[in-house]
Amino acid sequence: MENSIQEKTVTAITSDALLEDWQGHRRLTRRVIEAFPEKDLFEFSIGGMRPFSELAMEMIMMAGPGIEGVATKKWKQFGEGTEISKPKTREEILKLWDEATEKIDKLWPTIPAGRFQEVEAAFGQYENPIYATILYFIDNEIHHRGQGYVYLRALGIEPPYFWER
16 A cells, blocks of 8 residues: 655645734834934934934835735835835824735735745845745734834933833
8 A cells, every 4th residue: 555645735824814913013113213312213322223213214115016916016116116205203203104014904905825835036136935925925924013112222222112012
């Protein structure tokens, strides 16, 4: 008798759960942006790191165009087509943040399940399966939010609890 090994596909996380995880991180990062005093959001820096306003803009420029690339399979170079005037206030950053969040919510349901396994070069540079690209977007945000936590603590401000997403 011949043994037959059947390959099974097991889903470790659903698309909806991945979206909720990402949006939970985005809600928390938004609260970090809100916690900064206006001046320090744009000027405060430690050890040559960029001010948090610049880190937030990097996250915005990754999330909105990133979800477009994931949903449409049409990737621009990072930063291409996102030439917006540099925000000068926290409210302008939060508006851009919210617009990117809405874009994620709008485009996410259009992504077919099989798309997450497809390999593409995000922003024409980073070749990975789409699920890994999305995880990179989340990892990048967590990394920069950690910098924001350091800044807030150095400013004597208690940052939001990281587990309250």
